[in-house]
Amino acid sequence: EPTDIREMLEVVSDRFSFQLLQKHITIELDTASDLPLGDLDSDAIDQVLDNLVSNAIKYTPDGGSIRLSARLKEDHWIEVQIADTGQGIPKKDLERIFERFYRVDKARSRNMGGTGLGLSIAREIVRAHGGNIRIDSEMNKGTTVTFTLPAEEKEVSSIA
Ligand code: ATP
Ligand code: MG
Numbered sequence: 001e002p003t004d005i006r007e008m009l010e011v012v013s014d015r016f017s018f019q020l021l022q023k024h025i026t027i028e029l030d031t032a033s034d035l036p037l038g039d040l041d042s043d044a045i046d047q048v049l050d051n052l053v054s055n056a057i058k059y060t061p062d063g064g065s066i067r068l069s070a071r072l073k074e075d076h077w078i079e080v081q082i083a084d085t086g087q088g089i090p091k092k093d094l095e096r097i098f099e100r101f102y103r104v105d106k107a108r109s110r111n112m113g114g115t116g117l118g119l120s121i122a123r124e125i126v127r128a129h130g131g132n133i134r135i136d137s138e139m140n141k142g143t144t145v146t147f148t149l150p151a152e153e154k155e156v157s158s159i160a
Helices: 005-015 017-022 042-058 106-110 118-128
Strands: 026-031 065-074 077-084 133-138 142-150
Touching: 005 017, 005 026, 005 042, 005 065, 005 077, 042 065, 042 077, 042 118, 042 142, 118 133, 118 142
Parallel strands: 026 065
Antiparallel strands: 065 077, 077 142, 133 142
């Protein structure tokens, strides 16, 4: 079972390789290979990544790009970011975007498929792991989702 964030990001980007090709969207992975995750439900985290990458693809026009990155933030947290060059989310919608069934511009979203549950589930899962999630977005520039996950507890060598 992968507990390495780089591996998890690779698995998710591979899963979307067809859609990425179809929309001519490039995906870039920017993470060290040695970022061991702590105790977590990897199926649930995969579900979070799956939704965030699928959103990035859905709301990024043809020819855009997506960047997946992860880094050690503080001692015990890994920060993961999914950044796209898509249409963005209006400021007035940002604060409600994690609510169940909330979607920007129903007419726009209806054709895209989905129910508007992805982000609320993602937030529940991240919070259940003790982390947090936020979205920054600029209209017609892109959207960046940032969330934290527990890092592996390094054994502290106790030399008396
Ligand atoms: P589901 O995830 O249930 O299939 P969904 O993708 O519409 O449906 P969420 O993932 O919860 O639902 O996202 C909620 C809304 O936030 C989306 O409908 C869309 O309007 C907006 N949104 C989410 N991610 C992005 C993004 N990367 N760029 C622009 N808008 C986004
Ligand atoms: Mg979604």
